[in-house]
Amino acid sequence: MALRAGGAAGRPALLLPLLLLPLLASLAAGAANGGSAEAAEAPGWRGEPGLNATVSTEVEFGVCTVTCGIGIREVLLTSGCPGTEAKCIVRVEECRGPVDCGWGTPISEGLACVKMPCIYIPPENRFKYVWKMLVLNKTAHILPNDSAIMEVCRDTHSVTFQCETQENGNIIASVKYTVYAKTEMQTKKSRRTETGQSRRTTTDAILVFCLATGIIVTVGVIFAVIFMILHWAAVKAIWKSKSGQDNQDKKLANKRSLCNME
Structure with missing residues (x-):
């Protein structure tokens, strides 16, 4: 009798946890679903690792790689980046231009x-x-x-x-x-060849003219220096005579100006 009484008394204690398990499981699932829904509906939430989900974020789009057709662009985050970075790449997405x-x-x-x-x-x-x-x-x-x-x-x-x-x-x-067509390509190629040859010819002629002019001027200067060295006495005498003539002309001009003043 004692064993039966004890067993009957112990059954509610054993059944209570079994009845509570489904209730706890449903409550946990509801809490999890509610938490995920709140996180998904949060205005600044992002699923990328390393970003703070509690901080509202701003998005900036990079330049598209193409001006027409289909290309790609970067999506940048201007706030809420990890560390001290001012901007960070969130993802890369497609971008399209005119067809x-x-x-x-x-x-x-x-x-x-x-x-x-x-x-x-x-x-x-x-x-x-x-x-x-x-x-x-x-x-x-x-x-x-x-x-x-x-x-x-x-x-x-x-x-x-x-x-x-x-x-x-x-x-x-x-x-x-x-x-x-083949004939057009051959014609274009021959035109390019002729144009290139004519440009080379013109460039070569200009270079030859400049080189010849430089050589002539250099040789002339050298000969002038050599002549002055060899005939320095004559050059000096000519220079003195010219200077003396200039002085005489100045004196005559001064005398004439004085006479006019008197």
Whole structure:
């Protein structure tokens, strides 16, 4: 009987913690959810490590790496940075400019072939690339190439290509290239060669003229110095006679001025 009484009396003591466990668990979960919601709704909260979540922060955006198409920029924090830093980078994000990027510059351009890139940021397989051949007064011809870089060889006539970078069916960048014909490239190359040769010829002529003039002037000065050294007595006599003549002229002028005054 004593054992039964003791067991019956001990059951409420054992059941009480078991009943309280679910209640405590629900309260803990609610507190955790409430704390996270408050932290998420806090105006200055940031998830990055090292930043003070209790201090309200200000964000400043850096300059975009491109003026058209898609690029990247830095997001800077102007307050709440760790240590004594005035600004710190929070993250790097995408930035976009006007879709039309005009005429691009090929990666490589030779007399036979040309490599042309589309506009994108890594990873390049994230986007879809549509290459078109533009024909005057006609509908653009879509090419089967769908890569970010296309290589074409020159034909007998010039061709204009356009690459559209698409994301989720929307065009985010567009760039055009002109691939000149072989004959035009050869003509341009010959013109550049002729222009370079003519510039070199003109520069060489100017240098030769300056050098010859400098040599002539230097030789003349040397001969003049040598002549003065060899005929120093005669030069001295001529100088004295000239000085004496000047003195006489001054005396005569003074006498004439005195006579006029009298």
